Amino acid sequence: MTIDDPVPSKIAARERAILQSYWRGNLRLMAVLLIIWGSAGLGCGVLFADVLNRYTLPGTGYPLGFWFAQQGSILVFVILILIYAVLMNGLDRKHHREREALGPVPAEEKPFSREGI
Amino acid sequence: MTVQIWTYIFVGLTFALYLGIAWWSRVRDTGGFYVAGRGVPAPANGMATAADWMSAASFISMAGLVSTMGYAGGVYLMGWTGGFVLLALLLAPYLRKFGHYTVPDFVGDRYNSRFARIIAVLCALFISFTYVAGQMRGVGVVFSRFLEVDVTVGVIIGMMIVFIYATLGGMKGITWTQVAQYWVLITAFLVPAIAISIKLTGHVMPQAGLGGMLEGETVSLLSRLDGIQAELGFGPYTEPFVGQWDKVNVFFVALALMVGTAGLPHVIVRFYTVRSPKAARWSGFWALFFIAGLYLTAPAVAGFARYYMLESLNGSTQETLPGWFHSWEKTGLILWYDDGDGHLRYSGEDDNEIFRAGSLSPAELSRIAREHQRWLDSGGLRGEDGRSILKARGLSGPDRDIIVLATPEMAELSNWIIAFLAAGGLAAALSTASGLLLVISSSVAHDLYYKVLNPRASETRRLLVGRGTIGIAVIIAGLFGIYPPAFVGQVVAFAFGLAAASFFPVIVLGIFWKRVSMVPAVAGMLCGIGITGFYIIQVVFLGMDKWTFGLSPQGIDPQGIGTVGMVINFAVTLILTPFFPAPPERVQKLVDRVREPEGWSPPVDIDSGPEH
Numbered sequence: 053m054t055i056d057d058p059v060p061s062k063i064a065a066r067e068r069a070i071l072q073s074y075w076r077g078n079l080r081l082m083a084v085l086l087i088i089w090g091s092a093g094l095g096c097g098v099l100f101a102d103v104l105n106r107y108t109l110p111g112t113g114y115p116l117g118f119w120f121a122q123q124g125s126i127l128v129f130v131i132l133i134l135i136y137a138v139l140m141n142g143l144d145r146k147h148h149r150e151r152e153a154l155g156p157v158p159a160e161e162k163p164f165s166r167e168g169i
Numbered sequence: 170m171t172v173q174i175w176t177y178i179f180v181g182l183t184f185a186l187y188l189g190i191a192w193w194s195r196v197r198d199t200g201g202f203y204v205a206g207r208g209v210p211a212p213a214n215g216m217a218t219a220a221d222w223m224s225a226a227s228f229i230s231m232a233g234l235v236s237t238m239g240y241a242g243g244v245y246l247m248g249w250t251g252g253f254v255l256l257a258l259l260l261a262p263y264l265r266k267f268g269h270y271t272v273p274d275f276v277g278d279r280y281n282s283r284f285a286r287i288i289a290v291l292c293a294l295f296i297s298f299t300y301v302a303g304q305m306r307g308v309g310v311v312f313s314r315f316l317e318v319d320v321t322v323g324v325i326i327g328m329m330i331v332f333i334y335a336t337l338g339g340m341k342g343i344t345w346t347q348v349a350q351y352w353v354l355i356t357a358f359l360v361p362a363i364a365i366s367i368k369l370t371g372h373v374m375p376q377a378g379l380g381g382m383l384e385g386e387t388v389s390l391l392s393r394l395d396g397i398q399a400e401l402g403f404g405p406y407t408e409p410f411v412g413q414w415d416k417v418n419v420f421f422v423a424l425a426l427m428v429g430t431a432g433l434p435h436v437i438v439r440f441y442t443v444r445s446p447k448a449a450r451w452s453g454f455w456a457l458f459f460i461a462g463l464y465l466t467a468p469a470v471a472g473f474a475r476y477y478m479l480e481s482l483n484g485s486t487q488e489t490l491p492g493w494f495h496s497w498e499k500t501g502l503i504l505w506y507d508d509g510d511g512h513l514r515y516s517g518e519d520d521n522e523i524f525r526a527g528s529l530s531p532a533e534l535s536r537i538a539r540e541h542q543r544w545l546d547s548g549g550l551r552g553e554d555g556r557s558i559l560k561a562r563g564l565s566g567p568d569r570d571i572i573v574l575a576t577p578e579m580a581e582l583s584n585w586i587i588a589f590l591a592a593g594g595l596a597a598a599l600s601t602a603s604g605l606l607l608v609i610s611s612s613v614a615h616d617l618y619y620k621v622l623n624p625r626a627s628e629t630r631r632l633l634v635g636r637g638t639i640g641i642a643v644i645i646a647g648l649f650g651i652y653p654p655a656f657v658g659q660v661v662a663f664a665f666g667l668a669a670a671s672f673f674p675v676i677v678l679g680i681f682w683k684r685v686s687m688v689p690a691v692a693g694m695l696c697g698i699g700i701t702g703f704y705i706i707q708v709v710f711l712g713m714d715k716w717t718f719g720l721s722p723q724g725i726d727p728q729g730i731g732t733v734g735m736v737i738n739f740a741v742t743l744i745l746t747p748f749f750p751a752p753p754e755r756v757q758k759l760v761d762r763v764r765e766p767e768g769w770s771p772p773v774d775i776d777s778g779p780e781h
Contacts, residue, residue, distance in 0.1 A: 113389025
């Protein structure tokens with residue numbers, strides 16, 4: 053425990069701050085991932101497909117716009133969700149550590165579990 | 170052994186497996202019935218979600234669609250997979266943290282309104298019934314094509330199997346059966362794809378094969394395909410924005426399918442079955458990972474089959490035609506009406522000689538064939554040119570289902586693989602049907618009966634109503650499958666549009682903007698559904714001219730109108746929100762709770778909480 057006998061309201065305020073920073077981190081991560089989502093699928097796969105089709109994917113016979121529409125976007129989507137799951141679960145853990153450092157956890161709260169991956 | 174005997178063996182074995190799993194995972198309480206007791210590990214849940222999501226249409230028809238559409242077929246590939254990103258990032262973990270049984274539950278509680286809940290129930294029911302009708306039909310079609318039984322018999326067998334394992338095991342039985350069904354359908358899809366890839370390009374990976382060189386030549390398959398297509402008047406395969414698929418339409422349809430996917434209740438509900446939000450995130454990844462197995466292969470199958478078909482059919486005579494042509498000619502999926510020179514020509518122009526039977530009855534078809542023969546024999550003096558009759562009916566080109574169904578024969582694979590394809594098609598149709606039936610059951614038994622009509626119902630009674638609803642829903646779905654309403658195909662666009670215009674905005678705003686209260690949300694939902702429904706009904710059924718929105722001279726395809734409905738839903742809700750009071754304290758707390766990191770506050774105990 054890092055804080056000795058803190059005033060309850062101080063804990064509450066600190067707790068709110070942790071929650072807020074968690075939520076902001078969540079929104080930031082989501083925004084970045086959704087921008088990539090939009091530019092890979094709707095951007096490269098649709099809006100710029102005609103331009104990209106002038107090039108081919110190096111080493112293959114795929115016109116680039118066509119490749120994005122039928123292969124690339126799907127690959128990007130799978131990777132995006134993977135990154136989200138890893139980073140977001142990391143964010144969960146980080147804020148749990150911060151919360152635990154703050155003081156005793158309410159009695160009915162279950163410890164953070166590692167199960168479910 | 171013949172294909173038919175092999176088919177009986179595989180279908181029998183897989184059905185026995187599904188029933189065995191159902192018996193092993195039978196349930197006794199509503200928690201197990203609706204959300205599998207929330208004890209499903211993430212990879213298994215991902216597999217089940219993948220099987221749930223990949224319908225008979227994904228398995229049998231999608232590669233065919235891509236094959237005929239070329240580049241534009243990407244809207245389905247991108248749309249249906251891109252939606253999973255939205256689902257995994259914007260909806261799944263929060264809905265899991267919210268911890269109820271169904272989507273209408275979230276809408277009803279978040280907006281604190283019985284009216285909103287009922288609208289959500291009606292949307293969920295409409296979407297699910299539209300979908301399930303197509304699945305039952307798919308079961309019947311697979312049976313009739315591979316086992317040469319009547320479509321009706323096929324549908325009834327399918328109904329009985331689904332009924333047994335859905336009522337016995339509920340969500341738990343369905344989930345574990347879907348895991349098995351995933352493996353059946355993905356194996357059945359990949360084996361022919363790999364075989365034809367090796368045959369044409371020498372690559373084992375179909376995805377590499379599609380981008381590779383033709384076997385023994387120095388030209389890539391795609392550029393050869395582009396050349397052949399252009400020569401035959403189809404337009405190059407890889408060229409974007411040809412014909413009705415201009416940039417605006419491709420964009421609108423892709424976005425509507427993405428958002429619609431994220432709003433489909435039978436996919437969302439899968440994320441309720443896992444242990445924690447963390448597992449929900451992993452489930453989202455596993456689901457798309459397993460779906461990508463089929464979705465990355467489908468475009469390869471599409472390209473290979475397209476090339477192979479154009480190459481092997483054009484210029485053939487009755488004697489030199491490949492064997493698969495004759496076996497599928499019998500089913501009416503592909504028909505040849507010669508112009509008299511004895512050489513087949515399959516093109517995108519007036520001299521095309523390849524057609525399909527579509528929904529023509531055998532009597533009509535044989536009349537057209539007789540007339541055509543008379544026309545040929547008399548040198549055009551008597552009878553009627555069958556080609557112009559079929560062309561006028563919009564039946565040019567083979568049925569798109571043939572692309573997947575005939576691939577094993579095109580690749581000259583043995584009989585048992587062809588038969589395994591039948592088991593795969595059935596797995597795809599049954600897994601989706603069972604997931605949808607559960608959504609129908611939970612919508613009626615949980616959201617309507619328990620939450621609205623009889624809140625004091627006992628556990629046993631609720632379980633009974635849930636099982637009874639599945640029974641009734643199976644029968645209705647079966648009837649749709651036996652007597653398909655002519656509009657079923659077109660209504661699927663409606664299901665996606667509706668999901669995009671109703672559920673998606675209302676759930677996203679419910680999570681990400683605490684200030685949104687009941688009136689703006691319901692108003693937005695009604696406007697979104699209204700405009701989407703109006704446009705689709707007007708354009709598809711009443712022949713209204715498509716709206717251009719000043720963007721596309723050809724007008725927006727009804728499949729893409731969900732994008733407009735979604736934007737309107739968002740806009741109406743956002744504009745109205747400042748004029749209405751914020752939602753009550755209780756609801757704001759609920760939203761806070763949903764946004765917290767996992768395990769921050771005591772978990773919501775949904776079964777003993779006052780809300781349940």
